[in-house]
Amino acid sequence: MLWSEHLARDRRRSEHTIRAYRATAERLTAFLQAHWGARIDRADLSRVTASDLRAYLADRREHGLGNASAARELSAVRGFLAWANAQAEQPRMRGPRVKTGVPRPISPADAMALAGEVADDAAEPWIGARDWAVLLLLYGAGLRIGEALTLHGDILPLGETLRVTGKRAKTRVVPLLPQVRAAIDAYVAQAPWAIARDEPLFRGAKGGPLSPVMIRRAVQAARTRLGLGDRTTPHALRHSFATHLLGRGADLRALQELLGHASLSSTQVYTQVDAAHLMDVYRNAHPHG
Structure with a gap:
């Protein structure tokens, strides 16, 4: 075609x-x-x-x-x-908008649309693969942006789980969905630099460590194009990971371990979400469903 x-x-x-x-x-x-x-x-x-x-x-x-x-x-x-038809005037039509309001998790469809939009808008295919992998780590594994960007080449080759170092140097083990592993592998295959075990996994356009500012800017531009609210940030993907798992019936203590929360009270905030609604959405659209 x-x-x-x-x-x-x-x-x-x-x-x-x-x-x-x-x-x-x-x-x-x-x-x-x-x-x-x-x-x-x-x-x-x-x-x-x-x-x-x-x-x-x-x-x-x-x-x-x-x-x-x-x-x-x-x-x-x-x-x-x-x-x-490059010469024809295109029909004018405003894109759909998402109503703003109280903070809420991103739906599975919106989370994947956001990650896809960021990847599609990248300057180079390998950068798109990189951004896709980073955002899937946030949404599919519940990582903080800082945790994802401090991963090193020693996590390769990937297994079914990933050891993550979080706040206060606390380590935890999180499962890796096949889709997340595939996204990271695709990025590594396209990256213009060989990734040594002691070097950052995710690189910037010039080869240095990838700055979280670049991911935040890309997400901000993508959410504007998609009509998503201002609270749609990289951290919102981690928030969505937690609420969708809780809605599916995940144990609160297990979720605390997955998120790396020092206190259970930090995890309990997710119980305010309508679990029944999230369960239906999760089953239909989340890659782990």
């Missing part, structure tokens, strides 16, 4: 992004053919209106698409339409 070739050659997107964007283009094309009742070609894409896009997103929402995922979908659609 020419769209995929453009993404790879001209935009230097990763294979993961190309697959996601190609799937979006295919879904849009199939929807428009059914919506308009006729086969379409590239030229027909110039007549897509905001009304058509609203109908498309409404259809996607019926299939369970959340606000952040809808915003990502709309961003991919706009890119596809701009490429299909």
